Amino acid sequence: MIHATPSSGPTHTLTLRxxxxxxxxxxxxxxxxxLAELINAASEPARRQxxxxxxxxxxxxxxxxxxxxxxxxxxxxxxTHCDAPDDAGETERIVAEARYRIDGHCNGDGKGNxxxxxxxxxxxxxxxxxxxxxxxxxxxxxxxxxxGIARLHGEAMADHTALLGLVRRCRFRVAVDPLQPRIxxxxxxxxxxxxxxxGAALWRRFTQRRWAGAPWPPVPAGLSxx
Numbered sequence: 001m002i003h004a005t006p007s008s009g010p011t012h013t014l015t016l017r018x019x020x021x022x023x024x025x026x027x028x029x030x031x032x033x034x035l036a037e038l039i040n041a042a043s044e045p046a047r048r049q050x051x052x053x054x055x056x057x058x059x060x061x062x063x064x065x066x067x068x069x070x071x072x073x074x075x076x077x078x079x080t081h082c083d084a085p086d087d088a089g090e091t092e093r094i095v096a097e098a099r100y101r102i103d104g105h106c107n108g109d110g111k112g113n114x115x116x117x118x119x120x121x122x123x124x125x126x127x128x129x130x131x132x133x134x135x136x137x138x139x140x141x142x143x144x145x146x147x148g149i150a151r152l153h154g155e156a157m158a159d160h161t162a163l164l165g166l167v168r169r170c171r172f173r174v175a176v177d178p179l180q181p182r183i184x185x186x187x188x189x190x191x192x193x194x195x196x197x198x199g200a201a202l203w204r205r206f207t208q209r210r211w212a213g214a215p216w217p218p219v220p221a222g223l224s225x226x
Contacts (some may be wrong), residue, residue, distance in 0.1 A: 027076040032063040116151040
């Protein structure tokens, strides 16, 4: 059974070795312009990797679709950093985003009927190689397990070495289809926590860590290797 989760969930902080503090939180509807900044700052190859079909990518409707999620079929998390205020006085910028969409649809009671979900992830190239992607993907995986999803999967171009390295570090199984050698597919089997309270504890365990440059611990009891 898939459990819906609120969009106004808790926020958590990550302190980089450099001392910079980041915040992980659910995406908000007013994040559309922040997502636009993240996408526009990416190189063309990075945009193609994240959005293979880029038609209408920067349109207001498309950005609203990325920012306004139902937290049942479509769940999204973002990592933000506070910069110096811009002309509008805004300081918060999105430096990474990750999301999953359940393979199925939601029933009228807010519960999904699918047991698997496809995920996608993007990290600002200026913020890569700092552990942010691993933190975000592990948090997304814990969130999915807490929601009752049994399997998380995704795909990327086989030459996207950065993402493939990331998913391997997060214990995903990576395979290349012989019929489509340019596409790599990755999956992880998620073990549902025995109770929602246990799932909440697992979520906190992932998101409340202070990043001190040490590698992440092995996958805890709430998740199993695939």
